[in-house]
Amino acid sequence: MFGLNLIPPLVRTAMSMLIIGGLVGYVGTAFTTTLVADSGILTGAGEPTVAHKYLIAMLQRQSESLSQLSPSSDVVSRALAQQNISQQRQDVKPLTVTYLGGASSGRISVAIYAVELQAEDGQYQFGSFAITIVGGRVLRVE
């Protein structure tokens, strides 16, 4: 079938091993990175991916992404959160987003960012966000 019989057995085996190795490498890496990101392990070593994604989603008003990264909540709370995001000023543009640092203890991680915002009317804001993550989900943003 498909002319596989024409390929020498050794080459066939080697090709199979290459494909199996590739799959194991891909799936294993995906599994490990997801597990590490969700558990909060190693978050003290660098910027937590969850915090980064959450902040960018918040600045770009992606309510779906925000609800995915937040703790499970009821439908009314999710609707309130979406309404809150849609009522925020639409004309505010982020100029810079700087990760200041973070720390973790057990399942709790904190990541802090400095953000420069510019409104269309020229109003400028230089502020910060402290994002608290518990078990791979954003628990609090201040």
Add this chain to the structure above:
Amino acid sequence: MNSARAALILATFLGGLVVGVVVYAVTDKSADANPYASLPPAGEPAVTAEVARAVSNNDSKGLANDMDMEVLQQLKTAIEPLVDIRSIKFLGAVEKNGRVLAAYVAGGRTSDGTDILRGFVLRVAGGQIVGVN
């Protein structure tokens, strides 16, 4: 001959493994780069370092000297519900137009004995702490 065959198979498997890891690293979109520019890091301002030292030393007098009542109230809100601060760590700072944001994380216990972390940012202008986020 058999050992050479086994070595070849093992080598192709390991080669595939490496290719799989590389393909994942290249195609993974989870670690998105920052779509915005970043500010260069600044050093820890002396005035915020003093506050951090006062907090970690449980020095209420020093804290009262370093900050006015409004800013102290903001700091209190920022570190709630911590009642027993055991560590305080400077994370980083940035400066823009003479205004500095200095980030800290405080670790300690709540009134019910739970260990938690609280992050807060001290805003500095003109060498004074003007606010706490």
